[in-house]
Amino acid sequence: MISTLLAMQMDWALVLEKFLLIVVVVSVSLGFAMYSTYAERKVAAALQDRSGPNRFGWFGLLQPVADAIKLFSKEDIIPNKANKVLFVMGPGLAMLAALMTSAVIPWGDKIVLGGREISLQIADLNIGMLYVFAVVALGVYGVMIGGWSSNNKFSLLAAIRGASQNISYELAMGLSLIALLFVTGSLSLKDIVVGQQTNGWNILYQPLGFLIFIVCAFAECNRTPFDLPEAENELNFGYHQEYSSMKLGFYLFAEYINMFISSVIMATLYFGGYDIPFFNEAASSLHPNILALMGFGALMAKTVFFVFVFMWVRWTIPRFRYDQLMNLGWKSLIPLALFNMLITGAVVLYLQNGWPKF
Amino acid sequence: MQPLTNRAKNVDRRPMTLAERAYLPAILKGMGITFSHLFKKKPTIQYPEEKRPFSQVFRGLHVLNRDEEGRERCTACGLCAVACPAEAITMEAAERQEGEENLYREEKYAAKYEINMLRCIFCGLCEEACPKDAIYLSETFAPANYDRKGFIYGKNDLLIPNPLTDREAYEQAAGGRVRQPVAGR
Numbered sequence: 001m002i003s004t005l006l007a008m009q010m011d012w013a014l015v016l017e018k019f020l021l022i023v024v025v026v027s028v029s030l031g032f033a034m035y036s037t038y039a040e041r042k043v044a045a046a047l048q049d050r051s052g053p054n055r056f057g058w059f060g061l062l063q064p065v066a067d068a069i070k071l072f073s074k075e076d077i078i079p080n081k082a083n084k085v086l087f088v089m090g091p092g093l094a095m096l097a098a099l100m101t102s103a104v105i106p107w108g109d110k111i112v113l114g115g116r117e118i119s120l121q122i123a124d125l126n127i128g129m130l131y132v133f134a135v136v137a138l139g140v141y142g143v144m145i146g147g148w149s150s151n152n153k154f155s156l157l158a159a160i161r162g163a164s165q166n167i168s169y170e171l172a173m174g175l176s177l178i179a180l181l182f183v184t185g186s187l188s189l190k191d192i193v194v195g196q197q198t199n200g201w202n203i204l205y206q207p208l209g210f211l212i213f214i215v216c217a218f219a220e221c222n223r224t225p226f227d228l229p230e231a232e233n234e235l236n237f238g239y240h241q242e243y244s245s246m247k248l249g250f251y252l253f254a255e256y257i258n259m260f261i262s263s264v265i266m267a268t269l270y271f272g273g274y275d276i277p278f279f280n281e282a283a284s285s286l287h288p289n290i291l292a293l294m295g296f297g298a299l300m301a302k303t304v305f306f307v308f309v310f311m312w313v314r315w316t317i318p319r320f321r322y323d324q325l326m327n328l329g330w331k332s333l334i335p336l337a338l339f340n341m342l343i344t345g346a347v348v349l350y351l352q353n354g355w356p357k358f
Numbered sequence: 359m360q361p362l363t364n365r366a367k368n369v370d371r372r373p374m375t376l377a378e379r380a381y382l383p384a385i386l387k388g389m390g391i392t393f394s395h396l397f398k399k400k401p402t403i404q405y406p407e408e409k410r411p412f413s414q415v416f417r418g419l420h421v422l423n424r425d426e427e428g429r430e431r432c433t434a435c436g437l438c439a440v441a442c443p444a445e446a447i448t449m450e451a452a453e454r455q456e457g458e459e460n461l462y463r464e465e466k467y468a469a470k471y472e473i474n475m476l477r478c479i480f481c482g483l484c485e486e487a488c489p490k491d492a493i494y495l496s497e498t499f500a501p502a503n504y505d506r507k508g509f510i511y512g513k514n515d516l517l518i519p520n521p522l523t524d525r526e527a528y529e530q531a532a533g534g535r536v537r538q539p540v541a542g543r
Contacts, residue, residue, distance in 0.1 A: 047392045051402045211382075316392045317385060 013116070021122050025102050033256035034064045036307060040256075043311040068249070076245035079150060086149035091243065091250035094142025098257035100135045104128040105264050106190045108274045108296035111289045120274075120292060121190060128189040129177060132265060133170070136220060140166045142254065143222075143229060143239050150242035158238040161322065162229030165219055168329040169226075173216035175337035176209040179344040180269060193273035197282075201272040208340045210270045212333055214309075217262040219329070222255060224314040228322060263306035267299055274299040417480045417495040420473055420511075421518045421531055425463050428520040431492035434468035441487035446477035464490075471516065475500040475509040497533050 038053065038060070045052030053060030078087055108120035125131050140163050147159020183205050184192045196202055203210050219226040230238030240251040267273060274295030284291065320328065377383050403410050412418070423431050434451035452469035454462045461467075484493050503509055519527035 046396050049395055049398050049400050051400055051404075054404075312389060312392065313385075316388045 017116075017118055018122060021118075021120070022103075025107065025122060026099055029099060029102055029257055029260060030253075032260050032303075033253055034068075036256040036260060037067065037252075038064050039307065040311050040314075043308065044315050047312070047315045071246050071249040074245040076247065077242075079152070079242050081151045082242065083149040083151070086145050087242075088247070090142055090146030090149060091240075091247045091254070093145060094139065094254040095250050095257070097135055097139040097142055098254040098261065100138075101132055101261045101265070104131050104189055105261075105268060106193050106273060107299065108292040109288070111292045119190075120296070124188060124190045127187050129181070129187045129192075129269075132189075133174065133177075137166075137170060139220070139254075139258065142251075146243065146251065147229075147239035150239075152242050154235045154237075155239050155241045158229045158231070158235045158241070161235075162222060162239055165222075165226060165228060165325060165329075168326060169216040169219035169333070172212055172329060172333035172337045173220065175334065175341055176206075176212040176216070177269075179209045179337070179341040180206055180213075182341070182344045182348045189268055189273075193268060193275065196272040197275045201270065201275070203270045206270065206340075206344070208336065209344070210266075212337050212340065213270070214266060215328075215333060217266060218310070218313065219325075221258045221262055221310070223259065223310055225317040225320050226325060227319060228325060231319060259307060259310050260303065263303045263310065264299065266306050267302035271302050272298075412497050416497055417482045417485075418497050418499045419475070419495070420478075420484070420516055421494050421496050422471065422513065422516045423492050423494055424518055424520060424528075426521065427460070428522040429459075429461060429463040430467055430517065431463050431490045432468045432471065433464040433466050433490055433492070434471070435466075435489065437487040437489065438484035438493055441483040442478075443481060443483065444477045444479045446474045446479075447484060448472050468513070471513045473511050473516065475511055476506060496531065 041063070042052040042060075044050075053063040056062040056066050078084055103122040104125050106119075106121040106124070110117045110119045112118070143162040143166070144159050147155040147157075147162070180192075180202060181187065183202060184195050186192060186195070192202075218224075222229050229235075230240070232238070235241070240248055243251060274292075276294055276298045286294075425431055434449050436449065436451075439445075439447040439449060448470070449468045449472070450470040451466050454465050454467055480495065482495050485495055500509065500511075518531045521528040
């Protein structure tokens with residue numbers, strides 16, 4: 001007993017370090033999501049030859065603050081016939097599921113502070129990718145509970161659409177990732193990044209897998225062209241129809257955090273994570289802290305690019321019809337992902353064992 | 359059937375090719391088109407800082423003109439009210455008293471002169487009807503208001519600033535549209 005306590009005491013520094021890391025990662029995610037709303041408007045405006053928000057702050061940079069003030073000062077309405085507990089829980093769940101994924105993402109290599117090596121990853125789980133999947137699947141509950149508990153048929157319809165869409169596309173996403181696992185040989189996101197630093201980025205080995213993954217990521221984030229759960233012209237406003245004030249803000253915010261996290265995951269899995277292109281980190285003589293910072297910068301640059309692609313696609317492609325969505329998911333992406341998986345498996349086996357002798 | 363115009367195009371009903379069914383080439387093409395719009399010039403006019411020039415013949419809010427000595431030109435003859443197809447103009451005449459010669463140009467003047475901007479159709483017939491060059495349509499338009507009463511413009515809203523006491527404001531209100539008073543006319 002005493003020895004365990006002593007061992008725990010030894011770990012206070014670790015607990016503090018992880019706690020600080022969690023605070024930083026969550027606030028960075030939130031800040032990034034906040035400015036994604038601004039970036040979305042600016043990108044939308046630029047793609048449509050408009051100027052976007054440019055009144056509050058330089059180039060409208062304080063616009064997210066104005067939005068937050070607006071959302072907070074709105075009346076918070078809970079419908080009479082809503083299931084109150086679940087109604088309040090819905091946005092919280094959506095936000096929680098969106099933020100939890102960030103725990104296994106390696107945000108950079110380690111930094112050294114006072115002789116102590118601090119890994120820039122909250123938890124290096126050896127089943128990192130399975131964890132990501134589990135949490136992404138949890139995200140459906142936010143949509144489903146929000147839609148069901150508001151006791152509105154449009155919300156319910158949207159929630160059912162959203163849930164079936166998420167579940168359908170998770171399959172193809174999982175299959176495309178299995179092919180990736182054949183290549184990397186590890187489920188830990190850290191190992192995947194380290195492997196890419198030596199062997200080159202996974203996009204070189206898995207272009208088809210990446211294509212399937214990015215399409216599924218769009219569907220999982222409920223972004224156009226797969227934004228059926230919030231199709232305004234068919235379902236009024238979607239599963240968050242009855243929500244107002246900051247509860248609505250949470251739902252909208254969770255969407256942007258999801259977008260940010262899926263961009264980070266795409267960068268981590270297929271584009272080398274914090275690896276700086278055409279630069280050998282192991283051979284460089286730079287201070288590890290500077291290296292870690294540069295790596296984080298590289299990861300952020302890739303993420304920003306993917307977030308831009310999310311927005312770019314949103315303002316280019318019109319929404320899929322529901323049957324088209326299901327056709328694409330079940331009849332195109334899943335067979336493609338299976339095909340990709342088989343080919344990858346065969347090639348990996350061939351490289352390991354040579355041509356089979358019958 | 360005979361096509362009505364030479365612009366008619368037949369709908370292509372051939373089955374889609376593999377490239378078309380794969381969506382991606384078309385999507386990439388579309389994304390190329392939207393991306394090219396990033397570099398296009400924005401037609402936006404940043405309104406309060408930057409204003410769009412009006413046409414030479416734009417007909418905006420009315421001004422009641424003064425002569426070169428700053429006297430009101432209107433004699434309340436009522437021709438503008440008669441000419442007005444929307445019946446937006448009402449006025450009450452009064453006789454100029456002793457000692458008011460510096461205020462009113464003629465012996466009769468408009469004690470009350472109101473234009474209902476919600477009725478006005480800005481046709482400019484009042485301007486054409488006026489025999490005294492007293493009413494002009496300017497280059498500004500009626501700003502928004504919270505209630506209907508705010509759109510009934512009285513004399514203090516319509517009257518141009520006095521050119522003797524406030525030349526600058528007068529020039530601005532006249533804006534090249536109002537005929538400048540010519541001495542001895």
